[in-house]
Amino acid sequence: MSNNEIVKVKHLNKEYVADGKPFLVLKDIDLTINEGEFVTIVGHSGCGKSTLLKIICGLVDYSDGTVERNGEKVKGPSPNCGMVFQDHRLLPWLKIKDNVGFGIKDLPKDQRDKLVREHLELVELKGFENSYPSQLSGGMSQRAAIARGLASDPKILLLDEPFGALDALTRIQMQREILRIQKEKGTTMIMVTHDIDEAIFLGERIIVMSARPGEIKDIITTDKFSRRNRGSADFAAYKRKIYNFFFEDSAELLEEAEFVI
Amino acid sequence: MKTKKIGIIVLGLILPAAILLLWYYSTNFTSTPESILPRISTVGRKFREMIQTGQLQEDLGISLGRVLKGFVLAALFGILVGSIVGMSETAKRICLPTITAIRQIPIIAWVPLIILWCGIGEASKVVIIVMAAFFPIMVNTMSGMIETPKGYVEVAKLYKLSRLKTFTKVYLPHALPNILVGLKLGLGVSWMAVVAAELIASLSGIGYRMSNARSLMQSDTVIVCMLVIGVVGIIMDKLISIVFSLLTPWQKSNNK
Numbered sequence: 001m002s003n004n005e006i007v008k009v010k011h012l013n014k015e016y017v018a019d020g021k022p023f024l025v026l027k028d029i030d031l032t033i034n035e036g037e038f039v040t041i042v043g044h045s046g047c048g049k050s051t052l053l054k055i056i057c058g059l060v061d062y063s064d065g066t067v068e069r070n071g072e073k074v075k076g077p078s079p080n081c082g083m084v085f086q087d088h089r090l091l092p093w094l095k096i097k098d099n100v101g102f103g104i105k106d107l108p109k110d111q112r113d114k115l116v117r118e119h120l121e122l123v124e125l126k127g128f129e130n131s132y133p134s135q136l137s138g139g140m141s142q143r144a145a146i147a148r149g150l151a152s153d154p155k156i157l158l159l160d161e162p163f164g165a166l167d168a169l170t171r172i173q174m175q176r177e178i179l180r181i182q183k184e185k186g187t188t189m190i191m192v193t194h195d196i197d198e199a200i201f202l203g204e205r206i207i208v209m210s211a212r213p214g215e216i217k218d219i220i221t222t223d224k225f226s227r228r229n230r231g232s233a234d235f236a237a238y239k240r241k242i243y244n245f246f247f248e249d250s251a252e253l254l255e256e257a258e259f260v261i
Numbered sequence: 262m263k264t265k266k267i268g269i270i271v272l273g274l275i276l277p278a279a280i281l282l283l284w285y286y287s288t289n290f291t292s293t294p295e296s297i298l299p300r301i302s303t304v305g306r307k308f309r310e311m312i313q314t315g316q317l318q319e320d321l322g323i324s325l326g327r328v329l330k331g332f333v334l335a336a337l338f339g340i341l342v343g344s345i346v347g348m349s350e351t352a353k354r355i356c357l358p359t360i361t362a363i364r365q366i367p368i369i370a371w372v373p374l375i376i377l378w379c380g381i382g383e384a385s386k387v388v389i390i391v392m393a394a395f396f397p398i399m400v401n402t403m404s405g406m407i408e409t410p411k412g413y414v415e416v417a418k419l420y421k422l423s424r425l426k427t428f429t430k431v432y433l434p435h436a437l438p439n440i441l442v443g444l445k446l447g448l449g450v451s452w453m454a455v456v457a458a459e460l461i462a463s464l465s466g467i468g469y470r471m472s473n474a475r476s477l478m479q480s481d482t483v484i485v486c487m488l489v490i491g492v493v494g495i496i497m498d499k500l501i502s503i504v505f506s507l508l509t510p511w512q513k514s515n516n517k
Binding site: 077 | 415431434435437510
């Protein structure tokens with residue numbers, strides 16, 4: 001194993017039992033993610049991409065295959081690996097500062113407060129320490145959730161459609177924010193999304209997954225300059241490529257889509 | 262804002278005013294005998310008299326003491342058992358069928374056995390209140406715990422919170438509004454239970470005073486006692502609400 005392989009998934013299969021019948025959610029997943037990388041996973045809803053994230057962070061167990069974080073087999077959650085959910089999941093009864101500090105353990109109060117303050121600044125929520133989640137907008141709540149995910153200083157941050165519930169403009173703003181944050185912190189990020197534009201804009205590599213069973217169809221490596229430019233020809237080419245996986249027969253759909261951009 | 266508040270108070274006073282009016286009408290303009298329904302003025306005079314002799318305060322103090330003792334014990338047990346049953350699927354499977362069965366037995370039906378076991382002293386009254394108030398508190402606590410969204414529990418799991426921490430940081434705060442409902446119901450039931458217990462076997466307390474007055478055909482005393490129980494009940498209910506709104510500040514900000 002080379003030093004910078006931070007997540008390694010090999011021959012992972014995952015079955016769920018529904019109505020007494022087992023069905024395959026993830027089929028033969030092979031995936032290696034390097035330290036500091038930003039990887040996006042794109043696929044239909046129900047293709048098992050969230051399950052894959054939960055397996056990587058240790059919330060869901062697996063029987064078949066191996067999953068390693070930092071060269072160690074995943075046996076359960078660890079402070080090394082944070083997660084941000086689509087429904088921000090801030091605890092309504094805790095003030096924002098306590099939500100952000102929720103995962104910080106075994107630290108004296110002043111250091112803990114310092115970490116919380118730093119991360120609130122990082123996500124530009126300074127001044128909202130004493131607010132409750134219900135007082136924040138959707139975008140602000142998601143910022144707080146990202147701050148919580150990062151405050152325990154994980155090496156890996158998993159993001160499960162974090163911007164899926166936000167409006168289009170806030171979403172684009174948050175995409176730029178998360179890039180800035182990743183640059184500042186250097187955290188490895190794996191983001192699941194069903195938004196193809198988002199997947200291209202953020203992903204150094206895009207993992208394309210099919211549904212039922214969830215399988216990796218392709219891994220697309222993107223070029224830094226073309227992915228950041230939503231109008232570029234390369235961006236459109238990535239988009240076409242991904243579209244083709246999901247809508248194999250409908251190339252004309254894409255033609256329309258290009259005009260919309 | 263202020264006129265709105267006054268409006269709310271006025272709306273709440275419509276029914277009491279109507280009842281008073283009806284009462285006034287039936288005692289002054291119909292031939293209802295005083296021993297069945299005394300005039301408002303008679304009840305007022307009786308109230309003053311009972312205060313002056315100190316009898317009312319004494320009776321109320323005794324009953325209130327019993328209610329508080331029983332209610333506090335019931336709250337402790339109810340929240341404890343409700344939490345355990347609400348958090349653990351196994352505990353729920355073991356306890357819930359039995360608890361549901363026992364709940365169906367009216368509290369009055371327990372009184373003979375409890376008097377046999379605990380005598381007719383203080384203990385039996387407190388036990389009756391505990392038994393009556395326990396179930397609403399326990400059941401509401403339990404449902405508050407069970408309804409805790411899986412997503413929040415998953416967050417606790419992600420950050421490897423211990424079971425105790427998961428309880429204090431996730432389950433308990435989520436269940437607080439339900440616990441409040443349980444406590445309010447439990448408090449109401451406590452008053453019913455103490456009066457029931459005192460009616461049956463007691464020589465003191467406001468329930469005893471009522472039962473004694475009834476056998477002497479003093480309906481004015483009965484009504485004074487009823488009104489006092491109602492007023493004290495509503496005060497205690499409001500007190501619980503105030504304590505809980507202090508305990509759940511995040512809900513207040515929700516309403517703004």
